[in-house]
Amino acid sequence: MSTRISNSTALNAQWTKSSYSAAQSDCVEIASLDAQCAVRDSKNPNGPALVFSREGFHMFVTAVKQGGAQS
Numbered sequence: 706m707s708t709r710i711s712n713s714t715a716l717n718a719q720w721t722k723s724s725y726s727a728a729q730s731d732c733v734e735i736a737s738l739d740a741q742c743a744v745r746d747s748k749n750p751n752g753p754a755l756v757f758s759r760e761g762f763h764m765f766v767t768a769v770k771q772g773g774a775q776s
Contacts, residue, residue: 740759
C-alpha cells in the first residue's frame, strides 16, 4: 500500500506542512506527486518518506483519524 523512500529529497517534490502545525515542530509534511502522495517527518527533511497511491493515502488518513494506521 505504501513504498518507503530512504531519502525524501530524491523525490524532488514541493512539500507542504499543515497550517495546524504552524507553532509545532513535530508534524508531517505532504507532497503531491503525479498519481501519488508522499509523507515525511518535518523534523527530518532529508530522511525517509512514505509514498502512497491516492487511494492508499486516503485510506491512511482515514485510519489515522480513527486512531490507528495499518500497513
